[in-house]
Amino acid sequence: MPVDRLLPTPEARDLLELTREIAEKVLEPQVVAAEKDETYPAEGFRALGAAGLLSLPYPEEFGGGGQPYEVYLQVLEEIGYRWAAVAVAVSVHSLSCHPLFAYGTDEQKQRWLPEMLSGNLIGAYSLSEPQAGSDAAALRCRATEVAGGYRITGSKAWITNGGKADYYTLFARTGEGSRGISCFLVPAGTEGLTFGKPEEKMGLRAVPTTSASYDEAFLPAERRLGEPGQGLSIAFSALDSGRLGIAAVATGLAQRALDDAVAYAKEREAFGRRIIDHQGLGFVLADMAAAVDTARATYLDAARRRDAGLSYSRQASVAKLAATDAAMRVTTDAVQVFGGYGYTQDFPVERYMREAKVMQIFEGTNQIQRLVIARHLAGA
Template sequence: MTVDRLLPTEDAEDLIALTRDIADKELASRVDEHERAETYPEGLFATLGAAGLLGLPYPEEFGGGGQPYEVYLQVLEELAARWAAVAVATSVHTLACFPVATYGTPEQRERWLPDMLAGRLIGGYSLSEPQAGSDAAALTCKAEKVEHGYRITGNKAWITHGGKADFYALFARTGEGSRGISCFLAPGAADGLTFGRPEEKMGLHAIPTTSAHWDGTVIEADRLLGEEGQGLPIAFSALDSGRLGIAACATGLAQSALDASVAYAKERQTFGRKIIDHQGLGFLLADMAAAVDSARATYLDAARRRDAGRPYARQASVAKLVATDAAMKVTTDAVQVFGGYGYTREFRVERYMREAKIMQIFEGTNQIQRLVISRHLAR
């Protein structure tokens, strides 16, 4: 089903139409092959970059699309409806560009942003560590200042596009405490940088998630983004936007599960009737549709606040919480609609269910989102 979107301009409508065309031709036609074989879609991100889909919310002066977040997120949802792993990697790339675009000097932006936003350089986000996931202030990876820059030593974990990305937004410790963390634009390949084998995940198989080990790698001093000690504010402001990206991905995934369920329910017959005509199943589908529509409305509300320059951190956490919980429920219900067939790999809904689970975990677990929301309320 094509979602009936309310878009702010004709240009935005054209962009969505372009996205759907590319997503149908390049994503929907390849997703099953790569997800089942757990193989990386070589060349796909270059195609998305050439179409202008990897820099949409960033300024046109640096090669971005100059699009409001409201529009960018709906593009991301369209991608996720065809291939969740690619949409998540696109969201992470956008997240990795944020520190340069927002905190970089004019020289840094001119040097790196055009290639990043055009998709000639693909980014990853390297914040988490083996013992520091939700507790970002507990990072131990060190960046020691030396004569020619910074020497990076330590381990990072859960890096989407790990080993494949051309650059990483890297967060490492330059001092003590929560104010002793800094942000760097780290190269994707360097002496002393190695990556672990890809994690054996439940879903999102086509895009690797890895650990990284920095063994005294020296990076140039001009790869520091912002000031020393400014890393956590950079990370958290980036994650507010990143959470909206994951909310959009979750909504696209849930929409696909709903569409598959409705199509199946219109064909499958029991007791002489299409199963969609049985009230019990019809009501289940109605609840699924309500959950998808609610998720979309929630992330769009947060995006519009962001576009208007208003505070949106609480709304971003609400959107991430609501949309990913909805995706988990909708995809689980989709398997139920398909019955025994839903539990087989003959149909995509079992994959949708596996892919939905991680969305409740990354970019801040949903328990962390509840903590963020409650702290905003306490203020």
């Protein structure tokens, strides 16, 4: 059931309608089989890219959509309503473009950004390592400066779109300590770059998550983004935006679980009445609706602060925390509404619950979000 939205312009409303049309006609028919068979949704990405939906929050001068984050996130929510894995990959793609846009030189942006934003190239974000997830300062993957560039050696982990992306925004160590990490833009075909077997995940199976290994892979110096040692600042600035992306996807997933649960509760009867008319179940659905609306309000508040040029780091963590916890709770309750049927693969609510879980983990676990919020409060 489409949600009525307050959008700032007629163009934004048109974008949302276009997103709904593509999601319904291209994504929806494929999602069940693709998630079961782990089939990469290449056709879906092509359709979204051709419609200009992979570049919405970036300026038109580089081929972007020139849309405020408030609009971009609502588009992302609509994609998540139909197919969470695709929406997560779209969010990661936008995240992977941010370091080049925000820290690249004019020459770097003119050379690479238009093609990245066109939808012809899909990006990935390569920050985590096997021993360095939430603790990004513990990175070990090293970029050693050599004549003309850098040699990259080491391993990365948990790469969404790993082995499928056309480029990787990589964070590697060029010095010691937290100020010894730099950012690089790595083409997929770089010699010495290989990928591990896709992880066998609970959900989001159609989009692979892999490890990567760099074996003396050479990168020209022009592929470094920002200054040497600026990597963590770049990573954290991108993650604030990425957390909002995941909040929007989680909200879309929760909205879908709520809508499916309401539709089922209107059809299913028990004791001579629709189960939605039993107060006990009606209250469960009411709490689910309140959780979804609250999640949407938190990510929109943070997005509007971002669009206004205000500080939004704490609000991004609040949105990510609130929306993903809500998605986990709402999808679990949706399974309960369906009863025994909800525990089977005959209905998609069990998939929604599996997909919601990881959203409490990536882009910074929800425990890390609480830490970020608490530090902001302590420093206020």
